[in-house]
Amino acid sequence: MSSSFDPAPSPKIVIAPDSFKSTASADEAAEWLAEGVSSVIRDAQIILAPMADGGEGTSALFEGERVCLPTTTADGRLTEAEYTFHAATETAYIDVAAASGLPAVEDNPAPLTGDTYGTGVLIADAETRGAKRIVLGLGGTATVDGGTGILVALGVNPLDEAGYQLKPGGGSLERLAGFDTAKVNVPAGALEWVLLTDTTAPATGHDGAAHVFGPQKGATREDIELLDRGLARLCEVAEIDPQTPGLGAAGGVGIGLMWLSTMLHGNDEHVHIVPGARVVADSNGLTEQVDGAALVITGEGRFDGQTGTGKVASVVGELASDAGAVFAVAAGRFDEQPAEGTIAVTLPEVDDVREQLVQAGAEIAVAYLNTSTVQG
CATH class of the missing domain: 3.90.1510.10 (Glycerate kinase, domain 2)
Known part of the structure; x- marks a missing residue:
């Protein structure tokens, strides 16, 4: 029998972050966020889909x-x-x-x-x-x-x-x-x-x-x-x-x-x-991978007014919404708040970037479980 904190057996979670400028590549960010998520949701089916929007690392x-x-x-x-x-x-x-x-x-x-x-x-x-x-x-x-x-x-x-x-x-x-x-x-x-x-x-x-x-x-x-x-x-x-x-x-x-x-x-x-x-999402299979996902996570250095004009977080968010998945964003700072219902996590103030992203992944996982429990 599933526990009260498990919204579905082996939930499908897609992790599709941008790079964090010069501190973490998109591949590293995806791996470290996934490490944090799996420390909380141990049976999750995690799919990594590193993203870019034309900037560094594309x-x-x-x-x-x-x-x-x-x-x-x-x-x-x-x-x-x-x-x-x-x-x-x-x-x-x-x-x-x-x-x-x-x-x-x-x-x-x-x-x-x-x-x-x-x-x-x-x-x-x-x-x-x-x-x-x-x-x-x-x-x-x-x-x-x-x-x-x-x-x-x-x-x-x-x-x-x-x-x-x-x-x-x-x-x-x-x-x-x-x-x-x-x-x-x-x-x-x-x-x-x-x-x-x-x-x-x-x-x-x-x-x-x-x-x-x-x-x-x-x-x-x-x-x-x-x-x-x-x-x-x-x-x-x-x-x-x-x-x-x-x-x-x-x-x-x-x-x-x-x-x-x-x-x-x-x-x-x-x-x-x-x-x-959009081109990267089609190329790396993200457009198909979000289908059936319970949670879709992205990340970037700063979430601000430019995010909604075609950057990774906005596109991943649109794909998550179309798929009916919970959407989460990990960012170094939020100059603007994402859309209502989005799980927004600010990276903790620790020196190690890997540890920042691992902790953020774990925090997102806890927030997702709590949200899913509240919603039934």
Whole structure:
């Protein structure tokens, strides 16, 4: 006979967290949350489905060879970055955050001069290995350059009215007059582009890349206005609608890529802006795995106003709701409260990340058992 605290024999529990920035990968977070859950619900059928939404760690969730090569950070310093190349499907999975991410410049952010050149190096390398399609994760960047750094790496130089090349970064884009395409890397630029976004933000305006994401990249109020004007000018020269949903992801990287692809193909049909978390959920089987689940758990570093615009927690929550499962979130902090009925657990203040997640998993399990008992 089941105990009063056991809502169902061997409940199916799906654990699908995002990475916790530089402290825990999505795989580690899933394992450690599961350890906590199983310490309380010992007979649970636990399924791990590490998630990402286009930010740090997305490319590592896809199958293929991990490629590591020298490149540059957002502020131009030498570094190494990895991406995944799946030869059978001729697809490269690249995170913009791998080379152009915020952690590498966190101590000295460069919102006006940081650029995505280092990501362009990875893209060019993938094309030489036989990639015909680039799945580009657009999250966690330190840049607001509209993808112009990638363009420079692919042989396209942005110019001012006098014909001089602009300095790197979004701070100079308001002086953009055109592009020098004499040395463009046609094979790389003509690839199929799948842009995984973690936001629906447009390129410009108060809901755009500079205003929403600029502050976390170190931009002052004056910087934000300058960057916003720069992205608006880039969209004007590129003849792209700045209000396109998702175009504000990764500091407007999609603007430059859409312009390049349209210039080479004559249309924008080879650039696809899609919700990253949905693509990952379909790829790792989460969409099917939540079917029949009693409890679905996710986690992320911070649950805030941006969470509901396409990040992992919002997508996992929607899948849990559709499946009729109890939904739980573990987060380092909650700047906003999740939807009513969600089990929300703040990570405990202990030094060890693994212990934080194990304890959070156990706390979620206890809350789930209590909720299930109360509900019958």
